[in-house]
Structures are given as structure tokens and as C-alpha cells.
Amino acid sequence: MPKLVLIYFLLLFSNLLYSQTLSAIDNAANPEESKAKACHIGHVKLLDDFPTARLDWCERIGDKGFRIKLKPENVPINSSPWYAFKIVAQQPTKVQIFMEVDGYKHRYLPKLSSDLSTWSSVEFHDEGKVRSFMVEANVSPRYISGQEIVDNQTYIDWASNLNDTKNIHYQILGRSVQGRPLYKIESKTSGTDKWLVLLGRMHPPEVTGALALFPFVETVLADTTLAKRFRAKYNILIVPNINPDGVAMGNWRHNANGVDLNRDWKTFEQPEVQSVHAYLQELIQAGATLSMAVDFHSTRKDVFYTMPSNYGVNQPFLVENWLNSLDAKVDDFRVIQQPGNNPGKGVFKQYFADFYQSHAITYEMGDNTNRNFIDELAQVAANSLMETMLENNKELKGD
Ligand SMILES: [Zn+2]
Structure with a gap:
């Protein structure tokens, strides 16, 4: 396109x-x-x-x-x-x-x-x-x-619709600085210990990231053969709105303490980041493997910030394979993969790679990208991620 x-x-x-x-x-x-x-x-x-x-x-x-x-x-x-x-x-x-x-x-x-x-x-x-x-x-x-208004209530309405139609768990994970609930949505299959983690809205005005997260999540939770096959092998943790104070306050970027949450994944000083980190640690203690994470944002263009394939994470080519397959599936659109390694900065994708030895990407949609295209791309991206992760799972298990 x-x-x-x-x-x-x-x-x-x-x-x-x-x-x-x-x-x-x-x-x-x-x-x-x-x-x-x-x-x-x-x-x-x-x-x-x-x-x-x-x-x-x-x-x-x-x-x-x-x-x-x-x-x-x-x-x-x-x-x-x-x-x-x-x-x-x-x-x-x-x-x-x-x-x-x-x-x-x-x-x-x-x-x-x-x-x-x-x-x-x-x-x-x-x-x-x-x-x-x-x-x-x-x-x-x-x-x-400045963008379409996607407020805290939007997430609650959207998620409760997911809840109405599918057997998805919807719970409070923690509280923001000002005491607003941080919600998690979970798809959990007994006997499955691998997880896909989806995260959104660290930066309040980055609405095109939210417009991508909604269809992405709907696709992985859909009743399609692929999504059902995926959920049988992988659990999914979704924290769609990690900065509800910043969203309510109309902040440019920070939480209610004036801190950029995407710089806090090293010192864990903010309650929003602490809640997610503590929960991921809990999963690990219980024997889980965190296989992959996607963190949704917006910037001036459509770009996917990745960890380098030689960074030493498990399944080193998972992200390259996924994004190459996405590139092949969408006509007239070039998927820009931008690998980077910023130790010590407190960025979520780096944290995920360092703590769990797994890939994470920052999924950035352009501020002015056509809204229908954001929707279409997110669906194709979610489907091709599920295909790629299932394919990798097969190779790992040797079946
Ligand atoms: Zn951002």
C-alpha cells in the first residue's frame, strides 16, 4: 500500500x-x-x-x-x-x-x-x-x-467485549501511581508453559500504536484455526494500557511521577513497571518460558525496533523470520527492521532480552499512517507471528 x-x-x-x-x-x-x-x-x-x-x-x-x-x-x-x-x-x-x-x-x-x-x-x-x-x-x-481519543474507558469497553465472547481472563495486575487499575488479559491453556507477551501505551499520545494493538490482540484471541492452534501451544499475556495516569492526564510521554516508563525497565522504580515485572517473575518462578514480546508504540514512520539476531537470545532468527514473512505478505509495503542494542537504558525490549533471553520488538506505527492500513497490517502481523512461533515450536520439539 x-x-x-x-x-x-x-x-x-x-x-x-x-x-x-x-x-x-x-x-x-x-x-x-x-x-x-x-x-x-x-x-x-x-x-x-x-x-x-x-x-x-x-x-x-x-x-x-x-x-x-x-x-x-x-x-x-x-x-x-x-x-x-x-x-x-x-x-x-x-x-x-x-x-x-x-x-x-x-x-x-x-x-x-x-x-x-x-x-x-x-x-x-x-x-x-x-x-x-x-x-x-x-x-x-x-x-x-492531536490524535483520535483512546482513553482508559476505551480499553475497558474493548476488553469486556473480548470477555463476553471468549473464555479470556481479565484481571487487575496492579495499580498506577494515582491508583488506577492496570489490567491484564490472559489466554491460558493448561499444560502450556510458553508465553507471548503484548504490551501497550507506555507513551500516552502514541495512539497509532494502540490502533495496532487492538486488532493484533483480537487476531491472536480469535476463533480461527491458526489462533486456536497457537493458544494450545502458547499462553498470551496482554497489558494493553500500562500508563493509565498518563492517558487520563493527557501527558506527552510520562507517568504521574513524571517518568518515562520505557526507561524504567532497569531500576523498576515505577509501580506500573514493577507490577508487570513482578508478574513476569512470578511466571518464571512457576516454570514458564517467556518466548516473545511485542510492545506497541508510535513514531514518525512505520518501523520495527528489534534485538539483533546475534544478541544471544533463544531462537535467534524468530523475529527476522517473522518480519520477513510479514514483508512478503503485504503488497507495496516494506517492513523496516531496525535492530538495536541499548544496554542500561531501561527499554522494555532490552529488558526482555536480558532477563528472559528472548526476542522482543518495539512495534512502531507512524503518527499519520492510514488507519485502515494499521488495522490490516496488525492482523497480518499477528497471523504471521503465530505461524512463525508455531513453526519454531515444532523445530524445538523435533515433532
Ligand atoms: Zn513510544
Whole structure:
């Protein structure tokens, strides 16, 4: 598939849609997570009273303009300026937004939604460091955000649907800094001691990684012959949302302690990382083999950060075989494998290789990669990983 520009579908307002929008907002406005900061110009309001919202600073410019500034939760930080807010007005009003980032570069392209499920891209204009765009405000709120909003509730709704249809265990693994639950989803077959580990959302704004994790997980938990064969040989541990505080707070990258979780897999100082590490240790104590891990992220392009095949892990060619087969299966798409070894940095894939002598990869989707393609690629990737791991299992057992 060629590198497509984002395609979003525009929704038109209707009375029916309006009532759906209100109920969606009621659900989103969990009082525990609301921040209720607002910027007003007469009857026009910018609001950040919903989970994932981020509106750091705002001022009025003239009659129908707002200047907003994006600021990180703390520094130093990898640049990933996130924003999410909603706009409402008592009557239809065209509003111009001027957006700046304090000390960093813009990353996420503005998107608009009335219902938090269908998003359209917003035309913008860059002049120097200022990004500007027009929004039509109305009585029913419209959301403006750097990416589609995938909040903590999204994971709960998604996972409970998995639970409804399949015999999958869904439990609390631990708690975040602010006490939010960290959920694990598990597929466990008695007599099976090999594990595939899937991890997501260490970095809150990396939504395209989440958009890949959902179909990937659905594919490995599906009722297909391949997935059933796979689950008979391998257990699966999924921690889809390891940074729920960062997600709720609309953080650029860190957890509620201001720490990058993907630098903590060496010192294990953060409760989110501690919970997963302790559980993996528990599995090992019980005789498990952790065979492979995939950690979902986003960056500027689609790339797979791997451990080098000569790093000394078991099944040294597992990842190369998998990604080569993925490359062969997807037309007009080149799978970029980027092997790397960063000892002492506290990155999850390195931790997994060092502690368990197994491959782990960082599965990175581009910020602007076509959403349908992310979905399609994740399904093919999940199927080809299962095939490759089953093939390896056969060789190891000699059957
Ligand atoms: Zn990341």
C-alpha cells in the first residue's frame, strides 16, 4: 500500500447525532478524571473537562480567536506535544485557534470529532512556530485533538467485549501511581508453559500504536484455526494500557511521577513497571518460558525496533523470520527492521532480552499512517507471528 495521507470521514450534524454526542460526553466526563479548566471568549468556551484532555494555557485574541500553548508535564522529555480539548458556543461561531508549543516542535496534526468515534482532519496553516486553524463552534461540543481519543474507558469497553465472547481472563495486575487499575488479559491453556507477551501505551499520545494493538490482540484471541492452534501451544499475556495516569492526564510521554516508563525497565522504580515485572517473575518462578514480546508504540514512520539476531537470545532468527514473512505478505509495503542494542537504558525490549533471553520488538506505527492500513497490517502481523512461533515450536520439539 502506498504511503497514504490520512483519510477521515466528515460527519454532518443531525438531531439524532446530537443526542448521541451528549451521551458520549456524559460517559467520558468521569468526575474522577475531570480537570475543568476553561478558556472563554464571551459565549465561546474551550474546555478540558474530560479524560485525555490537555489545554495548558490559553488567551483571547480579538473577537473570535484563541491563542493556546502546549507544555510538557515535566522536563526533560522526548518531544511529543499532545493536546485535546473541546469547543462549545451558544450559537454557531467560527473560531480561529493559534497553537504554539513551549520549547518543542509540533507533532500531531489536528483532528476534529463530534462524537469521539469519527474523526476528520482539520486544515491548518503553519507560520513560524504557530499552527493555526479554524473551527466552527456550536452548542454541541466538538473535540479537537492531536490524535483520535483512546482513553482508559476505551480499553475497558474493548476488553469486556473480548470477555463476553471468549473464555479470556481479565484481571487487575496492579495499580498506577494515582491508583488506577492496570489490567491484564490472559489466554491460558493448561499444560502450556510458553508465553507471548503484548504490551501497550507506555507513551500516552502514541495512539497509532494502540490502533495496532487492538486488532493484533483480537487476531491472536480469535476463533480461527491458526489462533486456536497457537493458544494450545502458547499462553498470551496482554497489558494493553500500562500508563493509565498518563492517558487520563493527557501527558506527552510520562507517568504521574513524571517518568518515562520505557526507561524504567532497569531500576523498576515505577509501580506500573514493577507490577508487570513482578508478574513476569512470578511466571518464571512457576516454570514458564517467556518466548516473545511485542510492545506497541508510535513514531514518525512505520518501523520495527528489534534485538539483533546475534544478541544471544533463544531462537535467534524468530523475529527476522517473522518480519520477513510479514514483508512478503503485504503488497507495496516494506517492513523496516531496525535492530538495536541499548544496554542500561531501561527499554522494555532490552529488558526482555536480558532477563528472559528472548526476542522482543518495539512495534512502531507512524503518527499519520492510514488507519485502515494499521488495522490490516496488525492482523497480518499477528497471523504471521503465530505461524512463525508455531513453526519454531515444532523445530524445538523435533515433532
Ligand atoms: Zn513510544
